[in-house]
Amino acid sequence: RPFSTASRQSLRIGLIPADGIGREVIPAAKEAIIALGSDIPKPEFVDLIAGWECFTRTGVALPEETVDALKNDCDCALFGSVSSPSRRVVGYSSPIVALRKEMDLYANIRPVMSVYPSQKPSIDLIVVRENTECLYVKQETQQQGEHGREARATRLITERASRRIGQMAFELAHARPRKHLTIIHKSNVLSVTDGLFRETVRGVPLLPEVNGKYNDVEIAEQLVDSAVYRLFREPEVFDVMVAPNLYGDILSDAAAALVGSLGLIPSVNAGDNFVMGEPVHGSAPDIAGKGIANPLASIRSAALMLRRLGYIKGADRLDLAVDQVIREGEILTPDLHGKSTTQEVLAAVLKNL
Amino acid sequence: RPFSTASRQSLRIGLIPADGIGREVIPAAKEAIIALGSDIPKPEFVDLIAGWECFTRTGVALPEETVDALKNDCDCALFGSVSSPSRRVVGYSSPIVALRKEMDLYANIRPVMSVYPSQKPSIDLIVVRENTECLYVKQETQQQGEHGREARATRLITERASRRIGQMAFELAHARPRKHLTIIHKSNVLSVTDGLFRETVRGVPLLPEVNGKYNDVEIAEQLVDSAVYRLFREPEVFDVMVAPNLYGDILSDAAAALVGSLGLIPSVNAGDNFVMGEPVHGSAPDIAGKGIANPLASIRSAALMLRRLGYIKGADRLDLAVDQVIREGEILTPDLHGKSTTQEVLAAVLKNL
Ligand SMILES: CC(C)[C@H](C(=O)O)[C@@H](O)C(=O)O
Ligand SMILES: CC(C)[C@H](C(=O)O)[C@@H](O)C(=O)O
Numbered sequence: 001r002p003f004s005t006a007s008r009q010s011l012r013i014g015l016i017p018a019d020g021i022g023r024e025v026i027p028a029a030k031e032a033i034i035a036l037g038s039d040i041p042k043p044e045f046v047d048l049i050a051g052w053e054c055f056t057r058t059g060v061a062l063p064e065e066t067v068d069a070l071k072n073d074c075d076c077a078l079f080g081s082v083s084s085p086s087r088r089v090v091g092y093s094s095p096i097v098a099l100r101k102e103m104d105l106y107a108n109i110r111p112v113m114s115v116y117p118s119q120k121p122s123i124d125l126i127v128v129r130e131n132t133e134c135l136y137v138k139q140e141t142q143q144q145g146e147h148g149r150e151a152r153a154t155r156l157i158t159e160r161a162s163r164r165i166g167q168m169a170f171e172l173a174h175a176r177p178r179k180h181l182t183i184i185h186k187s188n189v190l191s192v193t194d195g196l197f198r199e200t201v202r203g204v205p206l207l208p209e210v211n212g213k214y215n216d217v218e219i220a221e222q223l224v225d226s227a228v229y230r231l232f233r234e235p236e237v238f239d240v241m242v243a244p245n246l247y248g249d250i251l252s253d254a255a256a257a258l259v260g261s262l263g264l265i266p267s268v269n270a271g272d273n274f275v276m277g278e279p280v281h282g283s284a285p286d287i288a289g290k291g292i293a294n295p296l297a298s299i300r301s302a303a304l305m306l307r308r309l310g311y312i313k314g315a316d317r318l319d320l321a322v323d324q325v326i327r328e329g330e331i332l333t334p335d336l337h338g339k340s341t342t343q344e345v346l347a348a349v350l351k352n353l
Numbered sequence: 354r355p356f357s358t359a360s361r362q363s364l365r366i367g368l369i370p371a372d373g374i375g376r377e378v379i380p381a382a383k384e385a386i387i388a389l390g391s392d393i394p395k396p397e398f399v400d401l402i403a404g405w406e407c408f409t410r411t412g413v414a415l416p417e418e419t420v421d422a423l424k425n426d427c428d429c430a431l432f433g434s435v436s437s438p439s440r441r442v443v444g445y446s447s448p449i450v451a452l453r454k455e456m457d458l459y460a461n462i463r464p465v466m467s468v469y470p471s472q473k474p475s476i477d478l479i480v481v482r483e484n485t486e487c488l489y490v491k492q493e494t495q496q497q498g499e500h501g502r503e504a505r506a507t508r509l510i511t512e513r514a515s516r517r518i519g520q521m522a523f524e525l526a527h528a529r530p531r532k533h534l535t536i537i538h539k540s541n542v543l544s545v546t547d548g549l550f551r552e553t554v555r556g557v558p559l560l561p562e563v564n565g566k567y568n569d570v571e572i573a574e575q576l577v578d579s580a581v582y583r584l585f586r587e588p589e590v591f592d593v594m595v596a597p598n599l600y601g602d603i604l605s606d607a608a609a610a611l612v613g614s615l616g617l618i619p620s621v622n623a624g625d626n627f628v629m630g631e632p633v634h635g636s637a638p639d640i641a642g643k644g645i646a647n648p649l650a651s652i653r654s655a656a657l658m659l660r661r662l663g664y665i666k667g668a669d670r671l672d673l674a675v676d677q678v679i680r681e682g683e684i685l686t687p688d689l690h691g692k693s694t695t696q697e698v699l700a701a702v703l704k705n706l
Contacts, residue, residue, distance in 0.1 A: 084541035084576075088548040094541055135508060140545035148512030151546040155488060155508055159501030186599075188437035188447055192493035193504040195441040223437075225606040226635070228581065232610035246539075250603060253578040257585035282579070 011041040011309075014070050014077035014276075018051035018095065020283025021293035022080020028295035028346040029078055029277070029302040032318055035350050039314040040306060046074055050095040052083040052283075062095035067102050070274070076305050077276040078298065079269075081283040093138065096278070100131045105269035105276055106161060107131055107168045108248060109304070112255040112265055115326050123258055125238040126176075128169040129248025130197075131269055133161050136245045157193040157244060159200050166201035168270070169242035170214040180239035182220045184227050184247050197244055228254050252280055263294030263335040264326075266301035268308055275308045277301030287334075291341045294333040296322050299349060321352035364394040364662075367423050367430035367629075371404035371448065373636025374646035375433020381648035381699040382431055382630070382655040385671055388703050392667040393659060399427055403448040405436040405636075415448035420455050423627070429658050430629040431651065432622075434636040446491065449631070453484045458622035458629055459514060460484055460521045461601060462657070465608040465618055468679050476611055478591040479529075481522040482601025483550075484622055486514050489598045510546040510597060512553050519554035521623070522595035523567040533592035535573045537580050537600050550597055581607050605633055616647030616688040617679070619654035621661055628661045630654030640687075644694045647686040649675050652702055674705035 013033065017026040033043050048066040055061040061082075070077055082096055100108070108129040114122050139154040173181040183201050185194035198221065205214040222230065224247040230237060231254050243251055256265040262281040269276040279297035287293060299322055307315035325331060331348040332338025340348075366386065370379040386396050401419040408414040414435075423430055435449055452458070461482040467475050492507040526534040536554050538547035551574065558567040575583065577600040583590060584607050596604055609618040615634040622629040632650030640646060652675055660668035678684060684701040685691025693701075 088540065088544050088552075093544070097542060136542060138542065138544075140543065142545050142549065145511065145513075148516075149549055150509065150511045151549040152510075153508040153543055153546045155506040156503065157505075158498065158503045160498075163501070187441065189450060189489060189491065190493065190506055191441050191446070191491075192495050193506045196495065196502055196504040199441075225602050228603055229606040229610045229615060232585065232607065249578050250581055253582040254585065254607065257582045262582065 008041040008075070010044050011076070012044045012046060012074045014046045014048050014066075014074040016048045016050050016066065016077060017080040018049075018283070019053050019083040020081055020285050020288040021281075022051070022082070022283055024288070024291065024293045024342050025279060025295045025298035026078055026080045028342055029298040031346055032299045032321075032349055032353075033302050033306075035353050036314045036317060039317060040311045048077075050082075050099070052085060052092070054095075055089075055092050059091070061092055062098045062102075067099070070099075070103060076274065076309060078302060078305065079276055079278040080298070081279065081281060083283040083285060097136055097138070099276070100269050103269075103271060103274050103276065105131055105271040105274060107165055107270045108267055109168070109172070109270055110248075110252040110255075110265060110267040110280060111304070112252070112259055115260055115264065119259075121235050121258070123235045123255065125235070125255060126172055126240045127248055127252040127255060128165060128172060128240060128242045129252065130161055130165040130243065130245050132245070133157060134245030155190075155193055157197050159196060162197045162200035163204060163207075165242060166204040167210075169201070169240055170204050170210075170217055173217045173240040174214050176239060178239040179217045180220065181217050182222050182227070182238055182241045184222055184224050184241055184243035184251065186224050186247070188223060194244070201242060224251070227251060231255060231258065256280060261294065261335040262297070263333065264296055264300070266297050266304050268301065268304045270308055275305050277305035291343065292333050293342050294335050295342050295346050296326070296349075299346075317353055318349075321349045324352045325349055361394040361428070364396045364429070365399060365427045366396055367399045367401050367419075367427040369401045369403050369419065369430060370433040371402075371636070372406050372436040373434055373638050373641035374634075375404070375435070375636055377641070377644065377646045377695050378632060378648045378651035379431055379433045381695055382651040384699055385652045385674075385702055385706075386655050386659075388706050389667045389670060392670060393664045401430075403435075403452070405438060405445070407448075408445050412444070414445055415451045415455075420452070423452075423456060429627065429662060431655060431658065432629055432631040433651070434632065434634060436636040436638060450489055450491070452629070453622050456622075456624060456627050456629065458484055458624040458627060460518055460623045461620055462521070462525070462623055463601075463605040463608075463618060463620040463633060464657070465605070465612055468613055468617065472612075474588050474611070476588045476608065478588070478608060479525055479593045480601055480605040480608060481518060481525060481593060481595045482605065483514055483518040483596065483598050485598070486510060487598030508543075508546055510550050512549060515550045515553035516557060516560075518595060519557040520563075522554070522593055523557050523563075523570055526570045526593040527567055529592060531592040532569050533571045533573065535575050535580070535591055535594045537575055537577050537594055537596035537604065539577050539600070541576060547597070554595055577604070580604060584608060584611065609633060614647065614688040615650070616686065617649050617653070619650050619657050621654065621657045623661055628658050630658035644696065645686050646695050647688050648695050648699050649679070649702075652699075670706055671702075674702045677705045678702055
C-alpha cells in the first residue's frame, strides 16, 4: 500500500474523460464510486480536461492546469481515452503518454482474467508494463538522406526504470498464489537495451533491500514474438508478465482479445505517490455518443485505483458487482453481444453493490 | 517474377540449416525439392554454415564464406533457424538478421492460411514485413548515467525502405482476390518514424511509375496493438498487412498462433535479386534432435522460394502435397497433435507429389 489512508477525510479524484467513449464511461465509474458510500472517504471529484478535442479547441492536448491540479489537488485520478488525429499534426502529442511521464506513473498494471470461471482456456494474468521509457520517450528526428527522408526514434531503457518496474512485478507475483514471473524481451536482437532490461529485472531478487523476499517467485523469460504466440496457444502458462513499454502495450491488447472484449480490461498507472485508473480500451469513435460503451473496464479501473490506495473493501465491492453482472449475462453492452446501454449496465452494477 | 528463369540449366540452392531443428527440417525440404524432378532446373545444393553453434565453434555466427557463396554461387537459399544464447555474449549477433541485410532481402513475406477449408475463423492473410531496418539496425549504445546504466537503441525508418516494402505489399494485394491492404503502425506515439512509414506506403499508388496499377487496392490502417487484438477477434478482416520490421515479427507469430502451429508457417526473405526461404518457427531446442520437428513450414518455404523464382508448377506441386497431408490428418508431427516423425511426414509429402 503505497499511501497512508488513515488521515484522509475526503478522497480527491481527478476525472479526465478526454475523448470519445471516455466521456461516457468515466461518468459511469464516478457514479459507481459515489455509491460506495462510507466504504471510502467522501469522494470529491475534480473535472479536468485533456485530449484531442481539447487540442483542437485550445491548441494544447494536456493543459498545465490539468497537471497542476493532479499534482497539487488530487489523491488519485481516472483517465478515459484519447482519440488520435488521422494524420501527423504539428504540436499534437498523446496526453496520456505525457501524463504517465509527468506524474512519474512508472508502472502500468493490467490484470486480465477469464470472464466465466469455466471458460477455456482459463486466463488469470497481469501484464506489468513499464510506463515511462522505451520508444515512448518520443525522441524522434527526421532528415533528408541520399535516398529520401530518414527518420529515427530513440528507444531508451534504463537500469533505474527497469529495476523499479521489476520490483513492482516481483511484488505482485509474490502476492499471488502461483508466484510466477515471465520477463518479456527481445534480447536476441536488442542485446544491449533488452539485455539491460532482462538482467536488471533478474537482479531484483538479489538486491540487498529485498532481503530474500522474492526467493519464492519462479522466473521465466520469453521473447516478445513467441510470448504473443504462447499467449494464444497456452495462456494458462502466464501469471505475471513484465515488459518494456511497447511490448507491454501489444501484449495487454493480445491478452484482452483472449477474454472477450477490451471493454472489460482495467488498468492503473501507478507511481510511488499517485495512481491513475484507465480502461485499456481506446476512444472508439465508431460508437462514441451512442450511449452503448461498456463501462465495466472503467469501473474495474476505479476498483484497481481504490485497491492501490488501500480501500480494499470498496474495491472488492466494485469488483464483485461487476463480476456478477458479467456472470448473469443479462445486461451487457454490444461488445459482449448484449443489447444494453452504458446506463443500464451501470444500473445493474449499482444494484449488485 | 523478379528473375529470369529461361536460361537456367541448373538451380543452385544454398542450404543453411543453422541450429536446432533447422538441421532436421532443411534436409527434408531438400528431399522435397529433389523429388520435383524436371519441373525445375536440376537442383544443385551448396551446404553453408551459420548460427549459434557455428559461433561457439568458429567465433563467427555468419562466416564470410557463407555470404560470399550466397552472393556468387547461388540462385537462392533455404535458411533453417537459429538458437540464441541465454545471456548477452560479446561478439555474437543474430546471423539471420545480418543475412537479410547483407543480401538486401528487404521483404519478409509470410502467408498464413487456415489449415482446413472449414476452419473458423477463416484466415487467409499475408504479413509483409520490412526486413532491413526499424530496431533491427541494431545500433545500440550503453552509458553510465546518474542513476545507473542507460541503454539506447535507434529505430530507423527510411522513405526508401518504406516505399519498396510498400510496393511489394501493393503488388501482392493487387494480385489477390480481395485486394485489401492494411498498413500497420503506431503513429499515435511514433509520429515521425511511423508517420513516415504510413505516409510513404500510402503514397505508393500515386507514384508515376506505378501508373494507376494499384488503384483497385483498398487501403486500411491499424495501430499495431489493436491489430493484434483484431487479429484474434476477427482475423477475416485482414488480407495483406504491411508492417515495419518489429511489428511484422510480432504480427506473424500472432497470426501463426491462430492457424494451429508455427510449424506450418513459411516465409521468404525477398530482395530484387535473391530469395531465401525460411520457416517462421525457431530452433526449438526442446525438441531438437528427436526427429519429430514439423518439416511442413520448410517445404512450404521451398515452395514460396520456387514460386518467386518463377517455377510455379514445382511450387504448386509442393503446396498441394503439403495441403493433402494436412487435410488427411493421419501423418502429422506432435505440434499438430500427431504422432509421426519428420521423416514420416516427409515421406507422406513425397507420396502426394
Ligand atoms: C493511446 C496510446 C498512446 C496508448 C499507448 O500506446 O500506451 C494506448 O494504446 C494504451 O495502451 O494505453
Ligand atoms: C531469430 C530472430 C532474430 C527472428 C526475428 O526477430 O526476425 C525471428 O523471430 C523471426 O521472426 O525470423
